[in-house]
Amino acid sequence: MPADETRxxxxxxxxxxxxxxxxxxxxxxxxxxxxxxxxGEIIDAxxxxxxLISFSNVDHMSSAALGTLITIHHKIRNRSGQxxxxxxxxxxxxxxxxxxxxxxxxxxxxxxxxxxxxx
Amino acid sequence: xxxxxxxPDVQTQxxxxxxxxxxxxxxxxxxxxxxxVARRMGFSQDSSSHLALAVDEALCNVIRHGYHxxxxxxxxxxxxxxxxxxxxxxxxxxxxxxxAEQVDPSVIQGRDLDDIRPGGLGVHIIRQxxxxxxxxxxxxxxxxxxxxxxxxxPSALRTRxxxxxxxxxxxxxxxxxxxxxxxx
Numbered sequence: 001m002p003a004d005e006t007r008x009x010x011x012x013x014x015x016x017x018x019x020x021x022x023x024x025x026x027x028x029x030x031x032x033x034x035x036x037x038x039x040g041e042i043i044d045a046x047x048x049x050x051x052l053i054s055f056s057n058v059d060h061m062s063s064a065a066l067g068t069l070i071t072i073h074h075k076i077r078n079r080s081g082q083x084x085x086x087x088x089x090x091x092x093x094x095x096x097x098x099x100x101x102x103x104x105x106x107x108x109x110x111x112x113x114x115x116x117x118x119x
Numbered sequence: 120x121x122x123x124x125x126x127p128d129v130q131t132q133x134x135x136x137x138x139x140x141x142x143x144x145x146x147x148x149x150x151x152x153x154x155x156v157a158r159r160m161g162f163s164q165d166s167s168s169h170l171a172l173a174v175d176e177a178l179c180n181v182i183r184h185g186y187h188x189x190x191x192x193x194x195x196x197x198x199x200x201x202x203x204x205x206x207x208x209x210x211x212x213x214x215x216x217x218x219a220e221q222v223d224p225s226v227i228q229g230r231d232l233d234d235i236r237p238g239g240l241g242v243h244i245i246r247q248x249x250x251x252x253x254x255x256x257x258x259x260x261x262x263x264x265x266x267x268x269x270x271x272x273p274s275a276l277r278t279r280x281x282x283x284x285x286x287x288x289x290x291x292x293x294x295x296x297x298x299x300x301x302x303x
Contacts (some may be wrong), residue, residue: 025146025147060147062176063179063241063244067240094169095244098244098247
């Protein structure tokens with residue numbers, strides 16, 4: 001995979017940046033790092049970013065990807081932004097529960113309800 | 120992935136041996152194997168998924184930290200059924216072995232989950248979803264991780280409690296979202 005090839009689909013809807021993953025598996029270090037950098041650039045480009053990350057295409061992700069999500073959460077909080085996660089497979093959702101990250105992230109069943117929740 | 124009967128570090132032969140190279144493309148196959156075997160050993164769907172998750176995290180750790188993303192290094196996943204011994208019910212023992220650099224097992228630790236930062240989650244996940252997880256240097260070279268999980272062991276009870284919580288709606292995930300303390 002070329003280093004500059006995006007692994008994300010990014011769309012803008014009513015001031016909310018919606019991020020979807022192109023890969024079904026988010027596992028390897030290079031992809032995770034690239035995803036973190038791309039989303040970091042989106043956050044840095046806005047004073048109060050509103051970000052919705054949809055996992056609708058994702059079947060599996062490693063705990064390393066969770067680490068990147070934590071970094072994204074910190075960045076958004078530091079910029080007084082809002083972050084929502086949606087469309088998470090039940091097995092992946094369970095990983096959030098096991099690691100207690102479901103207490104940190106705002107998780108919605110689907111994109112529609114997540115979009116409605118932005119203030 | 121190829122079948123193998125090599126088992127240099129244990130007294131008894133495992134029922135199942137999977138040899139794969141350190142390429143993330145094969146993780147899905149390893150997960151499906153472990154989950155399928157666990158189901159047939161009497162584990163619930165949730166416990167089987169958790170066991171597969173533990174193996175997956177362990178394999179990811181070997182590939183990332185042991186082999187530094189090199190894709191052609193060997194990893195073995197060996198599975199033994201555990202009989203009901205009168206005090207503990209039936210279960211499974213899974214040993215994951217590699218030929219990576221040996222490390223002191225005491226430095227392989229998860230972290231306090233209230234300390235919200237990247238890293239250390241994989242080991243925590245593994246310890247949470249199995250009854251026993253022991254790292255050790257292999258004879259010669261490489262490391263081994265022994266996972267033990269009983270059908271009615273402590274980790275299975277945690278799984279049931281978690282499932283019950285989610286069924287009762289105590290999970291953070293809901294159609295209308297939730298309001299976690301750390302909303303950003």
